Amino acid sequence: MFRQFLLLHRKPFCLWIMYLQIVKYELSIKPGTDMPKPQPSALKPMDVLRGSIEKNVMVDVKGNRGYSGILEGYDVYMNLVIRNAGETIRGETKGVFERILVRGDNVIFVSPSKGDNQ
Numbered sequence: 001m002f003r004q005f006l007l008l009h010r011k012p013f014c015l016w017i018m019y020l021q022i023v024k025y026e027l028s029i030k031p032g033t034d035m036p037k038p039q040p041s042a043l044k045p046m047d048v049l050r051g052s053i054e055k056n057v058m059v060d061v062k063g064n065r066g067y068s069g070i071l072e073g074y075d076v077y078m079n080l081v082i083r084n085a086g087e088t089i090r091g092e093t094k095g096v097f098e099r100i101l102v103r104g105d106n107v108i109f110v111s112p113s114k115g116d117n118q
Contacts, residue, residue: 048112049074056113057082061106064090068113069100078104 049071058068059080069085080102087094 045078045110046076049078049110052110052112058111058113059102060108060111061102062108063106067100067102071110072099075104078107078110080104080107080110 052071053073054070056068057071057080058066059082060066066088067082067085068088069082072081072083074080081099082102083099085097085100087097087100
């Protein structure tokens with residue numbers, strides 16, 4: 001069936017490589033064994049944010065700025081609301097704000113704090 005596909009579509013080189021990969025995969029499976037199980041996928045960014053609500057996070061934004069505090073909320077655009085946010089600019093602590101909103105366009109990364117085991 002696959003050879004017929006090769007002949008119909010006349011793209012022999014690319015399809016021949018695909019055919020060889022399929023045959024190699026089929027030969028790697030031992031008879032009488034189950035198919036290999038797929039590996040669990042990595043966490044998605046929104047899953048990490050969801051798990052970080054009411055926990056300490058560190059946010060790096062454009063302009064060599066960073067904020068660390070308690071994540072109160074977020075949306076699909078990655079706009080973040082952070083409580084008790086400490087602001088750092090170029091490594092220097094500039095101040096602490098009761099509550100800030102970080103626009104998602106400016107976010108470079110969000111990192112949950114490792115020491116927060118709530």
